[in-house]
Amino acid sequence: MIAPMLREAWYAMRANRLRTFLTMLGMMIGVGAVVLMTAIGQGAQFVVDQSIASMGSNLFIVLSGSTTSGGVRTGSGAVPTLTMADAEAIAGLPAISAVAPNQPGTAQVVYGPNNWSTRVTGTTPSYLEVRDWSLSAGYPFTDSDVRFATRVALLGQTVVRNLFGDEDPVGKTIRIQQSPFVVVGVLAAKGQSLNGQDQDDTILIPITTAQRKVFGSQFPGTVRFIMAQATSPQSMPAAQQEMTQLLRQRHHIRAGADSDFDIRNLTAVANTAAETSRVMTLMLGAIASISLLVGGIGIMNIMLVSVTERTREIGIRVAIGARERDIRLQFLLEAIIISVSGCFIGVLIGVGGAVLANLVAQMAVVITGASILLAFLVAAGVGVFFGFYPANKAARLSPIEALRYQ
Amino acid sequence: MAEQAFIVVEHLYKQYETAAGPVPVLKDVNLRIEAREFMALMGPSGSGKSTFMNILGCLDLPTGGSYVLNGQDVGKLGKDRLAHLRNEVIGFVFQGFNLLPRANLLDNVALPLVYCRVAKDERVRRAGEMLEKVGLGGYGNSMPNRISGGQQQRVAIARALVNRPRLILADEPTGNLDTKTSAEIMNIFARLNAEEGITIVLVTHEPDIAAYAKRLVRFVDGRVTHDGAVLREVMMDEQP
Structure with a gap:
């Protein structure tokens, strides 16, 4: 079932090469941005974590306390x-x-x-x-x-x-x-x-x-x-x-x-710094995700056009026995193929960009398998999410009108 | 109940809702079609014959009355069951051939088998056999736009036959073909009916084409006005 559908999806994408490429480009840029930004964010986080580790772990500092003499208060460690x-x-x-x-x-x-x-x-x-x-x-x-x-x-x-x-x-x-x-x-x-x-x-x-x-x-x-x-x-x-x-x-x-003393938890301070860099990574990723979202909308747009263009084809398929879910799966597969292959190239772009940032701008970057996997899953999710509406629209077309469509 | 006919249509009504109110298209159609029949359906434009064909083909549901196909009340079936009927019981042949332009002939013929989950080897084998049967044995890898209209219609027939249907619905199958090719196509239908006992319902405007059938039903204004022998005088007022 899936194999012939994949083949048909491939034919459909090949028939509109430029359009397919441009749609993928949206995903490539989105995923590339997410991978690159996460790499830079995690790089910064790595630097912070490293300096925290260099400080020593589970650390307290006990300081001499402040005193008050004649209403004048001195700072910590003064006495x-x-x-x-x-x-x-x-x-x-x-x-x-x-x-x-x-x-x-x-x-x-x-x-x-x-x-x-x-x-x-x-x-x-x-x-x-x-x-x-x-x-x-x-x-x-x-x-x-x-x-x-x-x-x-x-x-x-x-x-x-x-x-x-x-x-x-x-x-x-x-x-x-x-x-x-x-x-x-x-x-x-x-x-x-x-x-x-x-x-x-x-x-x-x-x-x-x-x-x-x-x-x-x-x-x-x-x-x-x-x-x-x-x-x-x-x-x-x-x-x-x-x-x-x-x-x-x-x-x-x-x-x-x-x-008359003051105990400071250095690890807590360090954890705050680590937390800050973690939030920063998250922010960078979130901002980059917006371009992923835009890429997803691009997919939805093109799939809607595709459904309209192929109305007659849908009619033929329904007439010879395709169920609604067959039609839906067909269009969903196309959306997922576009988003996942766009994502694949996007990961390459993101990793390449990170390596470049590291070599040219001396930025610390960290690329983890987890972040790439996440980008992949998100992209597949975007494909399903934004492909679902057009695919559903295709599946619900009236076969009579679809067959009459010129 | 006595032996039931292959197709039983009783008091069939169909109306379309439009902005100007409901428009009745079929008004109390009653028809029985036995298995192995070869029936031509004629009638002027707007007489409701296309709507009737859509209902016969389980692409559309009646507004009233009943349609029983092969013992199953179509009006009571769910969408997936209807798709199943279209896939396994009915074969469609259209005026415009309706092949998928991007798939080669073998894939086109094998398409109905994809939807009933036949394995790949089996699909290729059966589709190849069907192409052989309509005289296009060596053309499996050709694309639809590389062959003539007559050949495309033969591919469409092969596709309709590939899942061994009991009923073929042909909607003006020769409308886009020249006289000689039309005769070739009609001979295929006649052979399928005579040799394999496939029930054929054929919509046409042309008396010469209708003459291949053994029974003629004529629709005018949503009602059956003639049901019986294939008579020339009944067809005379037909618009070509």
């Missing part, structure tokens, strides 16, 4: 209320898997004739775990380095490039704020953070070294902020509650009083 001991206590919580206290600063770094100003972060070895950061060379510093405040450093890729060029930095000695440090390892490249910062432009040193020998501190033993990683995404609310409770207790804060 160093968090200590190394707090960090160690947090590490003991069940919902927390790793904790890294942070003492960041900016310092001039010198190696031989080269010098470079960079972010220097004093922290503990678990920082690498929290940030999900690996080394590309050498070894990380250890807890004993933290205990004895040794002068060792891990360099980010950008720092390596600026100080060492092609030279291997492991084992070399650099100067941070005039003090000599041995480079024990090199951090793997991480790229840009969500707010566009170069994450590789950094040096990690033991936190004790940072406190005592590099930046000094008017409040010994305090840290600027603490990074804490929850054991899983599901345990994040529990982790937040446990930390709040623990710190309030440790800081002797009475019930009802404001906390």
Whole structure:
């Protein structure tokens, strides 16, 4: 049944080559636009997701809180209320898997004739775990380095490039704020953070070294902020509650009083960014779908013309025994063939356009089988939807009038 | 009930609704056609014979009265059943041949078989046989516009025959053909009727064509005015 109908559909389409092509063109452009826009949207999403992954997962940042003195309120982190001991206590919580206290600063770094100003972060070895950061060379510093405040450093890729060029930095000695440090390892490249910062432009040193020998501190033993990683995404609310409770207790804060610290869920912030890019992908796809819709209307238009032109043929078919559903299927098949083959070429156009955008405009694009499959299904759906009315019109023609039609 | 005729038409009425009110076309037509009959249907333009043929062919339904074909009351059948009757019981032959222009002769002849889901090999075989039968054996791959009118009408007859119908309705089948070709076509009909016992109802304006039939029914103004022998004098007032 289907095979001869397909053949007849092919004859009918071949008889009006230009018209068939133009109708398909509408679908090609529509599908091409959807595929291309989705590829670009998902590309942007991929970039965001990647920077989120580079930040580390299930991450909290615990900041020193604000204080009010004489009616003047200071911002978060202004008063160093968090200590190394707090960090160690947090590490003991069940919902927390790793904790890294942070003492960041900016310092001039010198190696031989080269010098470079960079972010220097004093922290503990678990920082690498929290940030999900690996080394590309050498070894990380250890807890004993933290205990004895040794002068060792891990360099980010950008720092390596600026100080060492092609030279291997492991084992070399650099100067941070005039003090000599041995480079024990090199951090793997991480790229840009969500707010566009170069994450590789950094040096990690033991936190004790940072406190005592590099930046000094008017409040010994305090840290600027603490990074804490929850054991899983599901345990994040529990982790937040446990930390709040623990710190309030440790800081002797009475019930009802404001906390002197601030816990921020970085993952939630990141998810918002991811959500934004997802919505953007959706928007691009939706706008492109409008051209798909227009393509569908083009199919409907041509099928209506075709039904009118072939009225007599329909009459003949009915006279020799075609049922309404046979006629309907015949015209529906034609509409689907046009939309699906238009879609096929449209996918090629869309993928080609995406590759071109990637090569010429350096845009991040992601083409997934799912998006192509979706475009195909939508196109077939458009064919059925917009082909149905004309096909139904054909099926309901009065055979007598159809046979009389010249 | 006694042995029922192949076609029984009783008190058949048909009227068309127009803007100017209902226009009656058939008024109380009563007709019995036995199997194996060869009947010519004549009448001036507007006498209702085309409407009657459409009803016989299950393309149109009567407004009143009954039409029983092969024991089935056509007025009570659904659309799909009517299509089934057109496909398997009735074969149509039209004045304008009505072949599908884009399909070759074999596909044209095989078309009715597509609608009753006959497998491809069987379709090709039977359509080939039918083309053979009407003397166009080697033409299966030709296109309809490449052959003469007489040949096209023979293809149309082959198409009407391919599903082994019991009734052939021919609406002025020789209207577009010259005298010699008309005779060839009518000989095919006569042979089908005599040798295979296919009932044939033929609409024509030409006495020479009607003369092939064994029974003549004449319509005037929506009523049967003659039913019986094929008499020349009955046909004389016919407009060619």
